[in-house]
Amino acid sequence: MRRTMGDNSFLKHFITEPVFVIPGEELSATKAAPKEEKVETVAEEATEVYGQPEPEQKQVKELVFKGSNSRQVLVIVDQPAEEFINATDEAFLSKIIGAIKLDINDIAIANFPKNDDLNKETLLKFNATRYIVFGVDDSKLFKDNLPPYQIIDMDNGKQVLNCSSLAAIAGDATQKKLLWTALQKMFL
Incomplete structure (x- = not known):
């Protein structure tokens, strides 16, 4: 039938x-x-x-940062003992940012250990066009091997600069020169 x-x-x-x-x-x-x-x-x-439930979508947490991000620049540091950044590194970062005609309050500073599930996808969704990473193991953050002090073009015209920690740069003239050269290409 x-x-x-x-x-x-x-x-x-x-x-x-x-x-x-x-x-x-x-x-x-x-x-x-x-x-x-x-x-x-x-x-x-x-x-x-x-009655099978639909798979739950993972909630993406908001990025916790310090600053206004008015210039769409995100600085990422790796300082587990700090909420954002220690005073010595913040003073040094302020000088670096001032050299490229920005104010420390115009950028966003995020501390990698204080932002759960921070990765390339969540970063690229953040409202920034330039990312400067200080002392974060790039394999944890980007799952790539980013060459230090070279500007990497990402999706949608976004740029990433991977550097040593601020403390390491402050104590090494060669790294200061490498950082300055990269920042000139990125901002000036």
Whole structure:
């Protein structure tokens, strides 16, 4: 005996669990629906029939940072003992930022250990066009091997500069020169 699409009597042999209909929701079957829509409809019906919850989407946490970010520059440091950045490094960073005609209050400073799940995707969603990373292992942050003191172009015209820690740069004239050369290319 041939069954038509409207004849669902055979389902009682496949679905042995009770089926509940949620008030206000309707199941509709269209005979002329394209194949893609049928697949989605079948998946939705299966979810409703078997009561499998949809997979939860992971909540993306907001990036915690210090500053106004009015110039769309994000500085990332690695200082587990600090909320954002220690006073010595902040004073040195202020001099660096001043040399490229920015004010420390115009940028955003994020501390890598204080921002759970910080990675390349969450960074690129942040409202910044330039990222300067000081002392963060780039394999943890970008899952790439970024060459130090070289500007890397990312998605949508965003740029990343990976550097040693501020304390290491402050004590090494060679690293200061490398940083200054890269910042000139990036900002001036």
